[in-house]
Amino acid sequence: MNIHNESAAVHHHVHRDDIGAKMGMWLFLFTELLLFGGLFLVYAVYRYQHTEQFHLAAMELNTGIGTLNTVILLTSSLTVALSIAALQKGNKFLSILMLSLTLVFAFMFMINKYFEWSAKFSHGIYPGSDELLSLPNGQILFFGLYYVMTGLHGLHVLIGIIILSTILVMIIKNKITFDNYAKLENSGLYWHLVDLIWIFLFPLFYLIQ
Amino acid sequence: MANGTTTVNEKSFYQQSTNKYSGILSWLLTTDHKRIGIMYGVTILFFFLVGVILGVLMRLELMAPGKTIVDAQTYNSLFTLHGVIMIFLFIIPGLPAIFGNFFLPIQIGARDVAFPRLNLLSYYIYVAGALLALLAVILPGGAIDTGWTFYIPYSIRSNTNVSLPLLAAFVLGFSSILTGLNFITTVHRMRAPGMTFFKMPLFVWATYATAWIQIIATPVIGITIVLVILERLFGVGIFDPALGGDPILFQHLFWIYSHPAVYIMILPAMGVVSEIIPTFARRTIFGYKAIAISSLAIAFVGYLVWAHHMFTSGMSDTARWIFSLLTFIVALPSGVKIFNWVATMYKGSIDPKPPFLWVMSFIFLFSIGGLTGLVLGSLATDIHVHDTYFVVAHFHFVMFGGTGTIFFAAIHYWFPKMFGRLYNDKLATLGVLGFFIGFMLLYFPKFIMGYMGMPRRYYDYLPEFASLQLISTIGSWVLAATIFFIVGYLIHALFKGPKAGSNPWGGVTLEWHIQSPPTMENFKEIPKITHEPYDFSQLKEMKNEYS
Ligand code: HEM
Ligand SMILES: [Cu+2]
Numbered sequence: 207m208n209i210h211n212e213s214a215a216v217h218h219h220v221h222r223d224d225i226g227a228k229m230g231m232w233l234f235l236f237t238e239l240l241l242f243g244g245l246f247l248v249y250a251v252y253r254y255q256h257t258e259q260f261h262l263a264a265m266e267l268n269t270g271i272g273t274l275n276t277v278i279l280l281t282s283s284l285t286v287a288l289s290i291a292a293l294q295k296g297n298k299f300l301s302i303l304m305l306s307l308t309l310v311f312a313f314m315f316m317i318n319k320y321f322e323w324s325a326k327f328s329h330g331i332y333p334g335s336d337e338l339l340s341l342p343n344g345q346i347l348f349f350g351l352y353y354v355m356t357g358l359h360g361l362h363v364l365i366g367i368i369i370l371s372t373i374l375v376m377i378i379k380n381k382i383t384f385d386n387y388a389k390l391e392n393s394g395l396y397w398h399l400v401d402l403i404w405i406f407l408f409p410l411f412y413l414i415q
Numbered sequence: 416m417a418n419g420t421t422t423v424n425e426k427s428f429y430q431q432s433t434n435k436y437s438g439i440l441s442w443l444l445t446t447d448h449k450r451i452g453i454m455y456g457v458t459i460l461f462f463f464l465v466g467v468i469l470g471v472l473m474r475l476e477l478m479a480p481g482k483t484i485v486d487a488q489t490y491n492s493l494f495t496l497h498g499v500i501m502i503f504l505f506i507i508p509g510l511p512a513i514f515g516n517f518f519l520p521i522q523i524g525a526r527d528v529a530f531p532r533l534n535l536l537s538y539y540i541y542v543a544g545a546l547l548a549l550l551a552v553i554l555p556g557g558a559i560d561t562g563w564t565f566y567i568p569y570s571i572r573s574n575t576n577v578s579l580p581l582l583a584a585f586v587l588g589f590s591s592i593l594t595g596l597n598f599i600t601t602v603h604r605m606r607a608p609g610m611t612f613f614k615m616p617l618f619v620w621a622t623y624a625t626a627w628i629q630i631i632a633t634p635v636i637g638i639t640i641v642l643v644i645l646e647r648l649f650g651v652g653i654f655d656p657a658l659g660g661d662p663i664l665f666q667h668l669f670w671i672y673s674h675p676a677v678y679i680m681i682l683p684a685m686g687v688v689s690e691i692i693p694t695f696a697r698r699t700i701f702g703y704k705a706i707a708i709s710s711l712a713i714a715f716v717g718y719l720v721w722a723h724h725m726f727t728s729g730m731s732d733t734a735r736w737i738f739s740l741l742t743f744i745v746a747l748p749s750g751v752k753i754f755n756w757v758a759t760m761y762k763g764s765i766d767p768k769p770p771f772l773w774v775m776s777f778i779f780l781f782s783i784g785g786l787t788g789l790v791l792g793s794l795a796t797d798i799h800v801h802d803t804y805f806v807v808a809h810f811h812f813v814m815f816g817g818t819g820t821i822f823f824a825a826i827h828y829w830f831p832k833m834f835g836r837l838y839n840d841k842l843a844t845l846g847v848l849g850f851f852i853g854f855m856l857l858y859f860p861k862f863i864m865g866y867m868g869m870p871r872r873y874y875d876y877l878p879e880f881a882s883l884q885l886i887s888t889i890g891s892w893v894l895a896a897t898i899f900f901i902v903g904y905l906i907h908a909l910f911k912g913p914k915a916g917s918n919p920w921g922g923v924t925l926e927w928h929i930q931s932p933p934t935m936e937n938f939k940e941i942p943k944i945t946h947e948p949y950d951f952s953q954l955k956e957m958k959n960e961y962s
Contacts, residue, residue, distance in 0.1 A: 240634035343659025350651035
């Protein structure tokens with residue numbers, strides 16, 4: 207066998223298929239849903255086993271901050287959708303503005319989350335703390351799940367921030383344009399997913415009391 | 416050389432790079448699905464051989480009662496590493512990543528997969544996962560000793576490096592998901608004109624069904640693994656019985672992935688069988704639609720049987736008999752396949768070339784694996800043989816005798832296409848034989864020992880098992896020697912073998928219409944599909960294509 211290479215570069219079959227790209231993105235989002243699905247399953251089982259304790263533990267959470275964060279994320283879903291619409295209409299400036307706003311909201315969400323978590327920490331409620339371990343098992347599980355689920359969601363927000371910032375730069379550099387916006391659209395889909403998952407986390411932890 | 420065709424060869428994909436580099440970089444940065452398939456091939460084969468060596472070491476320890484070469488703790492690490500490597504690094508990615516990558520696009524008449532760069536990324540994620548797993552062995556703390564199932568609570572109490580291999584499994588799962596996502600999109604978006612779903616070769620169908628399982632099942636193990644790691648790092652409590660967590664819940668989540676994973680392993684193998692049998696029986700496949708649909712049926716029903724691994728773990732009786740019943744039901748679509756294969760061979764003009772012989776060996780070994788699976792799926796008998804060598808024998812028969820055998824069948828079937836060379840048929844026939852004999856010697860005694868009560872995962876045993884254990888160890892030598900022999904003559908053929916024509920076996924699916932090895936773009940023009948996938952009347956016109 208003659209394994210030597212032609213040094214002249216050949217243009218490989220780069221082909222553009224926006225529908226295919228979107229299909230891939232939906233499949234990916236599907237796996238994300240299943241990833242969180244596992245956690246929702248665990249939540250359901252333990253809530254069923256420790257209804258009373260979950261109820262008590264949930265009262266410790268700050269519904270105010272939770273609601274605020276819900277509003278922030280919902281609004282950011284709107285701005286990212288507007289950013290796509292703006293670019294489709296050829297309004298690059300508006301698109302950039304809306305995307306930047308989305309990023310601002312994302313940061314606000316994380317800052318709130320930071321304060322919320324650190325308040326819990328300062329009350330000595332974190333995995334493995336003496337304070338937490340002195341509580342009944344059901345409450346330990348509640349807070350365990352609270353940290354894991356909101357933590358994993360927070361990680362997704364962080365990843366979203368990275369993705370959206372990259373997209374923002376690409377729009378500015380005209381790599382993403384009004385006739386080639388599949389990447390923006392797919393990142394928007396990802397962001398909606400992050401939002402959607404929060405929509406489930408919020409009532410499960412903050413509202414059902 | 417069967418048809419004696421000499422092809423008017425254009426530059427093959429080995430000679431033409433997809434990027435501006437030449438040499439090693441043209442491989443490491445390639446987006447060509449064929450090169451990526453081969454890179455997977457080399458990497459996976461390497462880990463397979465490592466796994467084999469670990470297996471042989473275990474057998475050496477078990478050659479005689481008492482301590483032979485390693486102590487109990489080392490034995491624990493040996494079977495864990497062997498299991499992790501064989502499952503996560505060899506058998507799950509094996510067929511889809513190597514042959515799926517290489518042949519799925521060609522068989523549907525495409526130039527590449529839907530996302531070529533993502534494909535390369537999946538490869539590197541796989542490598543990263545593999546390196547993490549290896550790193551865990553050399554780091555201080557000791558190699559993981561939990562068994563490949565990572566059962567709680569031991570996996571949160573063990574002082575060995577457990578988190579790193581767990582992370583490795585997570586990363587490997589991510590690679591698997593990306594490959595699955597890529598294949599599904601490829602099948603939906605890249606089929607050549609005229610290639611309807613029911614004109615796709617059955618290997619494509621099987622890989623497609625597998626891709627769905629990869630996507631649907633893998634995230635569940637992903638999150639479960641993350642939970643165990645968090646449990647170890649922070650003591651969250653979700654699985655820790657001391658804090659109210661439920662170890663049985665871990666087992667459920669683990670098997671919700673790991674049973675479907677069995678189908679990730681076997682479905683592509685069944686697809687390969689459905690390719691090889693028509694080619695060597697010169698007959699169109701019997702029951703094409705039934706085979707295609709049964710892949711999807713297996714993928715679906717295979718979801719609902721996970722708890723048959725937990726009959727002795729503690730579950731309600733109702734749950735146990737439902738899971739047992741469903742387990743029996745999955746045997747149906749598998750049976751549909753076996754009968755259709757046999758019916759395809761009936762009255763065919765069979766040419767017993769090595770790939771076909773591998774398939775025969777597969778049908779035999781896999782049937783034993785499948786039938787003993789029914790023993791384990793029945794509640795009463797499972798209680799008796801649970802966690803004994805019976806289980807060890809059973810899963811080696813299905814995974815190794817099933818998918819592993821087909822891994823070799825696929826190499827022998829597609830080798831001339833991938834490398835443009837032929838290997839020696841006589842040596843290859845010897846290979847099948849040696850493999851079969853070694854395999855039976857190695858694993859069949861384990862059924863008997865298991866039935867007699869020899870528990871799995873022990874480095875020592877009672878004297879009454881001594882002779883059977885010795886036979887098994889001798890079998891491991893025969894088997895391992897044969898495997899190295901096969902690798903040897905294949906490598907020799909790679910450099911010294913006679914040139915293969917474009918269609919040495921007389922196959923009719925699209926890969927046999929193009930030159931060996933294919934060009935970088937696979938097809939000069941995207942073909943228009945008019946024939947059924949296994950329509951051998953095409954062979955006549957095909958003779959003119961290249962001669
Ligand atoms: C020459 C090849 C092989 C030999 C000699 C071998 C031998 C063994 C032995 C002795 C054990 C431990 C039994 C016990 O003490 O419980 C074992 C376990 C195992 N083997 Fe193999 N094996 C081979 C190939 C394979 C292959 C190809 C696969 C997968 C496709 C595989 C998958 C496993 C798994 C999953 C376990 C269970 C590990 C655990 O208990 O956690 N083996 N093998
Ligand atoms: Cu199973």
